[in-house]
Amino acid sequence: MIKKIRTFTITCIMCCLLIGCEENAYFPLTQGLQKSFTISIEFENEPPVYYRIFSTFLKKVKITNEISTEKEMISVTPMLREDASVFYYYEDKNNVKRIAYQPLGKDQIVYEEEPRYIIKYPVKKGAMWKNPSKTYLLLKHYPYYNKRITVPFKVNAIIEDVNATVKVPAGIFKNCIKIKSSGETTFIGERGIGDVKVQVENVDWFAPEIGLIKTTRTETTSTDLYGKNILIKELESYKIPILSLIHISEPTRRYAI
Numbered sequence: 001m002i003k004k005i006r007t008f009t010i011t012c013i014m015c016c017l018l019i020g021c022e023e024n025a026y027f028p029l030t031q032g033l034q035k036s037f038t039i040s041i042e043f044e045n046e047p048p049v050y051y052r053i054f055s056t057f058l059k060k061v062k063i064t065n066e067i068s069t070e071k072e073m074i075s076v077t078p079m080l081r082e083d084a085s086v087f088y089y090y091e092d093k094n095n096v097k098r099i100a101y102q103p104l105g106k107d108q109i110v111y112e113e114e115p116r117y118i119i120k121y122p123v124k125k126g127a128m129w130k131n132p133s134k135t136y137l138l139l140k141h142y143p144y145y146n147k148r149i150t151v152p153f154k155v156n157a158i159i160e161d162v163n164a165t166v167k168v169p170a171g172i173f174k175n176c177i178k179i180k181s182s183g184e185t186t187f188i189g190e191r192g193i194g195d196v197k198v199q200v201e202n203v204d205w206f207a208p209e210i211g212l213i214k215t216t217r218t219e220t221t222s223t224d225l226y227g228k229n230i231l232i233k234e235l236e237s238y239k240i241p242i243l244s245l246i247h248i249s250e251p252t253r254r255y256a257i
Contacts (some may be wrong), residue, residue: 003088007167026177026206028119029077029089029095031056033212037233038169041223044227046139046146052236054082055236063088067099076100095120119206123177127159131181135198137219137229141189149226151184155200168214170235173207189225197222210238 034056041049060076065074076088076099084220087100088109097115102108113132120129131154140148161178181202198221205214215233 016087016239025176025208027089027230028121028209028210029057029060029091029181030056030240031059031060032239033211034239036236037139038236038239040232041137043139044229045150045225052082055232056080058086063100063109065090065099067115078102089118093121094203119177121177123159123162125159125162128194129157131155133181133183133200133202134187135187135200135219137217137220137231140185146167151185151187152197153200155181155183155202157181164205165229167237170213170237173205173210173213176205176213179204189223190223193223196226198226200255206238209240210235222236228247 027196037048037053039053043049045105056079058080060075060077062073062086064074065072074090076090079087079089079115081087083104087098088100088102090097091100096118098112098118099115100109100111103110110197118130120127132152133155134150134152136148136150139146140149158159158181159177160180161176163174164176164178165172165174166176167173181204182200184199186195188194198219200217200219201230202217204212204213207213213235215231217231217233218228220228
């Protein structure tokens with residue numbers, strides 16, 4: 001009897017895994033999925049910065065879709081971040097996108113002015129779409145502090161590879177997809193230098209059943225004052241709650257550091 005139960009349980013798990021692999025294998029919204037990343041930022045004119053970030057996917061909740069004209073109720077997956085803020089992701093047959101976020105200490109959900117697509121279906125080499133973005137590696141220098149320069153602009157995203165092998169601290173991952181996003185914008189520089197042109201290139205790698213495992217981002221300016229700044233984000237560790245494919249209670253905030 002016990003053997004039969006084990007066989008049935010394993011079969012259920014494998015079926016769930018196979019179903020999940022059909023489309024959303026590359027950004028699974030799995031309740032209880034925990035991930036830790038290392039971050040390094042190399043600034044042109046500042047000392048490098050190193051730190052870690054953490055995230056945990058929580059149980060699905062229903063919210064009003066303020067982006068749509070119908071204002072219908074939809075099921076979204078919250079992702080709890082290391083600073084206790086929350087991102088909300090929505091998946092349908094066409095894509096996975098981030099539609100809202102909840103800042104630390106705020107009860108109200110803030111909706112994106114337009115959705116930020118993570119992946120569009122079907123997943124195939126050469127697929128393209130546009131996304132909103134903003135600069136965040138550039139610093140404006142003041143006498144006693146530096147202020148981050150955030151300029152909104154649009155990027156063009158394209159799936160460049162669907163069979164990449166990627167090595168990160170958490171291991172070697174095969175059959176990954178590679179998405180490159182690129183765009184440019186301008187901002188008014190300090191010290192009377194006028195308009196500064198910025199070229200941005202962002203590359204994300206997603207592994208089956210794990211999701212995002214690596215990001216590289218380069219923001220290159222037209223002046224030595226701001227120079228070229230590079231961010232590297234790599235998966236350090238992760239935990240997949242296999243039992244959550246059948247049933248798992250809502251994780252608590254102790255999962256995020």
